[in-house]
Amino acid sequence: xxxxxxxxxxxxxxxxxAVALSPDQFHEHALTVADGERRLPLARxxxxxxxxxxxxxxxxxxxxxxxxxxxxxxxxxPADCGMCRERDEGIWFNDNWRLARVAxxxxxxxxxxxxxxxxxxxxxxxxxxxxxxxxxxxxVRHVQAxxxxxxxxxxxxxxxxxxxxxxxxxxxxxxxxxxxxxxxxWDDLLPEYPADIADADADAVADALVAxxxxxxxxxxxxxxxxxxx
Numbered sequence: 001x002x003x004x005x006x007x008x009x010x011x012x013x014x015x016x017x018a019v020a021l022s023p024d025q026f027h028e029h030a031l032t033v034a035d036g037e038r039r040l041p042l043a044r045x046x047x048x049x050x051x052x053x054x055x056x057x058x059x060x061x062x063x064x065x066x067x068x069x070x071x072x073x074x075x076x077x078p079a080d081c082g083m084c085r086e087r088d089e090g091i092w093f094n095d096n097w098r099l100a101r102v103a104x105x106x107x108x109x110x111x112x113x114x115x116x117x118x119x120x121x122x123x124x125x126x127x128x129x130x131x132x133x134x135x136x137x138x139x140v141r142h143v144q145a146x147x148x149x150x151x152x153x154x155x156x157x158x159x160x161x162x163x164x165x166x167x168x169x170x171x172x173x174x175x176x177x178x179x180x181x182x183x184x185x186w187d188d189l190l191p192e193y194p195a196d197i198a199d200a201d202a203d204a205v206a207d208a209l210v211a212x213x214x215x216x217x218x219x220x221x222x223x224x225x226x227x228x229x230x
Contacts, residue, residue, distance in 0.1 A: 023066035030063055038062040050179045052186050075162040078118040083163040087116040092206040094215035096128055097135060101202040102167075106190025107183065108149060109170035109201050111139065114163065121156060121164050132166070135213060139168055142208040146201050148173045153183055170201070 021029060034040050039060045046055050075081030090100035093116065102110040113135060115128060124132065136154060143152035155167040169187065171178055178186050206217055 023068060027063070027066050034063060038064075045181070048180075048182075050177050050182050052177070052182060052189055073158075073160060073162045075118070081118055081161075081163050083114055083161065083165065084118050087114075088218075090114075090218050091202050092209050092215055092217060094213075096131060097215075098218075099139070099206065099209065101198060103195065104192055105198075106187045106193055107169055107178070108172050108193055109143065109146070109168075109198050109205075110187070111143070111168040111202065111205065113139065113166040113168070118162075119164055120162055121158065124164065135209075136166065138209060138212045139205065142205045142212070143168055143170050145208070146170065146204060149201075150174075155184070 020026075030040065031038060039062055042055060042058060042060060045051060046053055046058060075083060078084055086100075087098065090098040091111075092099040096116060098114050098116055100112050100114070102112050113132075115124065119125070119128065140152040140154060143149060149170045150173040151171040153167075153169040153171060155169070156164070157167075158164070169183055171183055209215065210217060
């Protein structure tokens with residue numbers, strides 16, 4: 001019947017079955033706009049006024065062919081997962097989650113939220129998924145309540161580690177070049193932000209989270225964890 005979007009047996013998603021381009025087909029499709037060195041044209045976003053790079057002299061790296069199977073992510077085997085071993089490290093935690101400050105960053109504050117047990121986003125139990133939504137909203141609210149912070153950016157990539165980790169980046173007020181999706185690149189370019197100020201801001205967020213969501217502060221006061229691959 002018209003408008004019928006019944007999903008055939010065997011489709012995983014609630015959409016009509018469709019076949020995406022294979023890795024080789026995707027690579028070949030991308031190369032249709034590349035030059036003889038397999039370099040794609042510069043992205044439009046490199047011309048934005050928030051780009052950290054000037055277009056003059058900038059070029060795209062050659063597009064490499066696909067490699068399959070993909071390399072295993074860190075922690076695909078929970079027995080080897082560093083994030084599981086660090087389940088009691090952080091500035092705030094409850095029975096399900098922990099929050100930690102990420103050290104060595106250029107923006108005022110970067111926090112990371114992890115489930116304490118080994119889950120990725122796609123296999124997160126429904127109760128933890130619901131709590132993730134509440135925690136994300138509350139952490140953003142508390143980060144944006146800090147002095148001289150305009151926005152909290154939230155990211156989940158998942159290509160580097162199999163244990164779910166959600167990033168919270170504090171964007172400093174007034175720095176218009178740091179708007180939007182270039183923030184993580186600017187973060188790598190900026191000098192390291194003073195750790196004592198970041199620690200104080202992280203403590204303020206953690207205290208506010210205890211008040212809004214419950215849980216407790218970390219028993220330890222050890223150094224913040226090193227930056228992790230996305």
